Amino acid sequence: MEIQNIVDSAENNFLNLNSGIESFPILRIQNLNVYAEKNHILKDINLEIPRNKITVLLGPSGCGKTTLLKCMNKLTDLYKELKVSGNIFIEQDDILNTKKDIPSIRQKMGLLSQRPYLLPMSIYKNVAYGVKLKGIRDKKLLHYSVEKNLKEVGLWEEVKDRLHSPATKLSIGQQQRLCLARGLAVKPRIILADEPTSALDPISSKIIENLFVELKKHYTIILVTHILRQAVRLADHVVFMYYGDIIEQGPPDELFNNPKTETLKKYLVEGN
Amino acid sequence: MIFRRIAVDKTNNVWMVASLATILALPLIIGIGLYIKSIPLLEYQSAGSLVTSSEWLPSQGKFGFWPFIYGSLYVTMISFLLSAPVCVFAAIYLTQYASKRIVNIFMPIVDILAGLPSVIYGVFGILVVVPFISKYLAPIFDVSTSGYCILAGGIVLSIMSIPYMLNIMIEVFNTVPIGIKEASLSLGATSWESIKHVVVKRSIPGVISAFGLGIAKAFGETIAVMMVVGNVLKISHNPFKGGYPLPALIANNYGEMLSIPKYDSALMFAALLLLVVILLINIVFRYLIYKTQIK
Numbered sequence: 001m002e003i004q005n006i007v008d009s010a011e012n013n014f015l016n017l018n019s020g021i022e023s024f025p026i027l028r029i030q031n032l033n034v035y036a037e038k039n040h041i042l043k044d045i046n047l048e049i050p051r052n053k054i055t056v057l058l059g060p061s062g063c064g065k066t067t068l069l070k071c072m073n074k075l076t077d078l079y080k081e082l083k084v085s086g087n088i089f090i091e092q093d094d095i096l097n098t099k100k101d102i103p104s105i106r107q108k109m110g111l112l113s114q115r116p117y118l119l120p121m122s123i124y125k126n127v128a129y130g131v132k133l134k135g136i137r138d139k140k141l142l143h144y145s146v147e148k149n150l151k152e153v154g155l156w157e158e159v160k161d162r163l164h165s166p167a168t169k170l171s172i173g174q175q176q177r178l179c180l181a182r183g184l185a186v187k188p189r190i191i192l193a194d195e196p197t198s199a200l201d202p203i204s205s206k207i208i209e210n211l212f213v214e215l216k217k218h219y220t221i222i223l224v225t226h227i228l229r230q231a232v233r234l235a236d237h238v239v240f241m242y243y244g245d246i247i248e249q250g251p252p253d254e255l256f257n258n259p260k261t262e263t264l265k266k267y268l269v270e271g272n
Numbered sequence: 273m274i275f276r277r278i279a280v281d282k283t284n285n286v287w288m289v290a291s292l293a294t295i296l297a298l299p300l301i302i303g304i305g306l307y308i309k310s311i312p313l314l315e316y317q318s319a320g321s322l323v324t325s326s327e328w329l330p331s332q333g334k335f336g337f338w339p340f341i342y343g344s345l346y347v348t349m350i351s352f353l354l355s356a357p358v359c360v361f362a363a364i365y366l367t368q369y370a371s372k373r374i375v376n377i378f379m380p381i382v383d384i385l386a387g388l389p390s391v392i393y394g395v396f397g398i399l400v401v402v403p404f405i406s407k408y409l410a411p412i413f414d415v416s417t418s419g420y421c422i423l424a425g426g427i428v429l430s431i432m433s434i435p436y437m438l439n440i441m442i443e444v445f446n447t448v449p450i451g452i453k454e455a456s457l458s459l460g461a462t463s464w465e466s467i468k469h470v471v472v473k474r475s476i477p478g479v480i481s482a483f484g485l486g487i488a489k490a491f492g493e494t495i496a497v498m499m500v501v502g503n504v505l506k507i508s509h510n511p512f513k514g515g516y517p518l519p520a521l522i523a524n525n526y527g528e529m530l531s532i533p534k535y536d537s538a539l540m541f542a543a544l545l546l547l548v549v550i551l552l553i554n555i556v557f558r559y560l561i562y563k564t565q566i567k
Contacts, residue, residue, distance in 0.1 A: 075454050077463075080371060103460045111458035117451035120474040129469070130459035179455070186459055 026051045026189060026220045027072065032086035034067055034076070034244075041067050043244040045086070049190075049237075054212060054221045056231045056252075059241035060267065065224040068241070069192050072222070073109045074102055090190070107134070110183025110219075112193040116175035119182075123170070124163040126178055130186035149181040153211060173204025180211065190220045197230070209234060228271035232256060240264050303547055309540035316534060322541065328505055330529070335538045337545060339507050343422070343515035344491055344549075347501060350426025350511060351490040355434050356483060360472075363441035368467055379442075386435035394499030397428040402500055405512070415512045418502070423511040425501035429490040437486040444478030445471060477561045484557030488550050494519035518546055 025048035034042040042064050049055050057065045067076070074095050076082045087094045095105050107130065119126050127146040136142060146163070150156040155177045159170070167178055176196060183191065193212070197205035212221055212234055225231055231238060232252060239249040242263050248255060259265045313322070313335060325336030366375055405427075406419030448471045456466035472479070502514025503524060522539050530536050 070454075073458055075457060078450060078453060078457070103457070103462050106458055107460035109458065111455060113451050113454065115451065117449060117455045119452065119456060119470055129456070129461075133460045133465065182455075182459065192458075 024051070025049055026091065027222075028087075028089040029068075029072075030087040030089075032068075032071060032084070032088065034064070034071065034085075035083040036079075036081050041082075041244050042071070045246060047239060047246060047249070049220060049222060051220050052216055052218075053236035054216050054223055054234050055237045055239060056235035057222065057224045057239050057241060058228070058231045058235075059226065061226055062243075063241045064244045065226075065241055066194050069194050069222065069224050071096070072190075072192060073106045073111065075111075077102075103133070107186045108188050109190045109192050110180070110186065110188040112176070112180055112183060112191065112196040114195045115199045116172060116179045118167040118175055118178070121167065122164045123159050123167045123178060126167045127182050127185050130182060134186065145185050149185040150178075152184055152215075153177040153181045154207065155181060171204075173200050173207065176200060176204065176208060177211070180208070184215075184219075188219065190222060191215065193221060193223045195224055195226070197225075197227075228268070240267070242267075299547070299551075303544070306540050306544040306547060310537050310544050313534050313537035313541050319541075323545070326507060330532045330535050330538065333534065335534070335541075337518075337542065339505055340516055340518040340521050340542065341545065341549075342507050343501070344517040344519070346422050346511070346515060347425040347429055347497055347517055348487060348490045350423060351429035351433060352483070352487055354426060354430035355437060355486060355490075358430075359434055359437040359441055359482070359486070360479065363438055363445055364467060364472070366442055367445035368463075368471065382435045382438055382442075385431075386439065390432065390493060390496040391499075393428050393432050394496040396431075397424055397496060397500035401427050410512050413512070415510070417512040418514075420500055420502035420514055421512050422501060422508075422515040425497040425515065425517065426511070428496050428500050429493055432493060432496060433486040433489045436489050437482045440482035440485060441475075441479060444475045444482065447478075448474050477564045480557060480560045480564060484553060484560075487557075488553050491553065492519060492546060492550060494523050498523055518542055518549075522546075 027049040029045055029047040029049075032042055032045040032047075033040070045068065057068060059065050067082075070076050070079075071084055072088055072090075072095070076084050084096060086096060088096050090105060090108055093100055093105055095102070098105065119129055121129070124146055127149055128142045131142055131145045136145075147156060147160075150159065155174060158174060159178075162169075167175065170178060176199075180191075180196075191212075197208050200208065209230065212223070215221060216236075223230075223234060235252045237249070238252050238255045240247045240255065240263075247261050247263050248259065255264070256268060259268055316333075317335065322335055323337055323341065325334070326338045327334040327336040328339060366378060370378070401424050402419035404419070405421065405424055406417055409423075410417045410419070452470055452474065453466050456470045457463070461469065497517055498520040501517060501520065503516050503520055504514030505516050506513070508515070522542050525535075526539050
């Protein structure tokens with residue numbers, strides 16, 4: 001009888017584990033606190049990011065969304081005034097406290113910034129940069145990766161004849177797609193997007209938004225935005241932040257139709 | 273009323289253009305002045321042979337400027353080789369790694385160094401660099417020297433040009449947007465890889481312009497070099513031997529020995545040479561900046 005129980009529970013565990021993979025969060029944040037000198041920028045953040053969904057971090061400017069995003073791939077290292085504590089698990093690795101190689105953990109996340117920050121090199125080299133950092137030197141493989149990722153963001157046809165010209169010659173919308181392609185080329189699991197359409201015209205913005213909808217089949221997307229409509233269009237999961245706190249989170253329908261807090265109600269009214 | 277406003281507007285314009293024109297005309301006026309003054313010498317000997325000849329015997333009417341040009345180029349080269357790497361690494365450290373506190377302490381020091389009169393550097397050279405070379409450095413290479421030599425000139429010049437180059441390089445590295453570094457890091461680069469491939473690469477035109485300024489500064493510097501370089505009129509490839517840079521020639525001799533025919537004109541020609549070389553350095557570096565910006 002006892003053996004039966006053990007076998008049953010083991011089977012159950014195995015099943016749970018298998019079915020769990022999909023629902024198991026790809027990124028978990030626990031007790032994250034960030035201080036900048038005396039300001040408490042992020043206050044005890046606990047958050048789980050679901051796999052293959054678009055999670056939108058929504059909130060007014062200056063509420064700590066971008067800082068939260070930068071904590072996720074430890075870019076906070078660049079800002080010496082920031083003091084970060086807590087845990088952020090990317091799959092099994094706690095990026096804030098791990099002894100593992102940070103650059104290779106960062107490659108699990110592609111970054112798309114507010115403005116397209118191009119590397120000072122050609123279109124081709126912008127995409128190949130991260131791939132080369134992985135140690136891939138074979139020209140055929142590099143070219144394959146460049147072509148594949150430029151196709152993925154719909155830029156290949158527009159640039160295939162001028163791959164070796166400076167990336168700065170592209171329009172700003174194209175530049176932003178190039179940045180996306182460059183991020184995808186290192187095969188990340190997660191795309192961190194920090195108001196990626198804020199510098200773009202409506203048409204370019206639309207292209208990026210459509211790409212996100214396509215990309216979520218294979219990637220988890222964390223999108224920072226203060227544009228309510230964008231959140232409504234794209235979000236599978238919404239996290240509403242206000243001055244360093246997570247005020248509310250949940251599915252968009254629930255959050256936008258039945259806001260529980262006054263702060264979110266006010267934000268929704270003003271946003272509309 | 274409207275008429276008055278338009279009139280003021282127009283006259284302001286004139287003033288600004290006039291100020292600008294004065295600044296633009298200055299090098300031209302100086303150049304023409306020096307040229308007119310050197311005509312007596314140039315009538316006597318062609319510029320080409322003056323520049324390439326090594327014989328300097330003013331009393332016999334022999335004016336060969338090559339030893340001076342050689343001396344200037346040599347000290348400048350040593351100065352550049354010593355100061356350029358130091359500046360690049362110091363600027364990278366200050367802009368990319370150092371805490372705000374270190375920057376706040378260090379920046380005023382750089383400004384003080386830039387503002388020190390060159391005679392102080394000369395004294396420092398005589399008190400520190402010259403004895404150091406003669407007592408410690410030269411014996412390592414099994415050379416005996418008084419210490420007053422090309423190398424001493426180069427070292428003093430390198431110390432003098434560091435604050436100038438460093439200031440520009442710090443500015444240049446600081447203008448690289450942090451977003452570009454973030455992009456590089458997020459793609460899996462280490463901090464050093466990001467600095468090397470992105471920050472430095474993007475700053476190349478600015479770094480070249482800093483180099484240009486440093487070289488021009490070193491080439492034209494007079495007093496400090498003159499105090500330590502030995503002022504020996506001999507072409508030697510050995511940096512432990514003395515030399516005689518072009519600016520020192522003018523500073524040492526102007527006002528003296530002007531009774532010798534054409535001597536005055538020869539010194540003016542030396543000044544003209546300095547002007548032309550500085551101009552050439554600037555043109556070359558402009559071109560390099562332009563070339564690196566295109567890519």
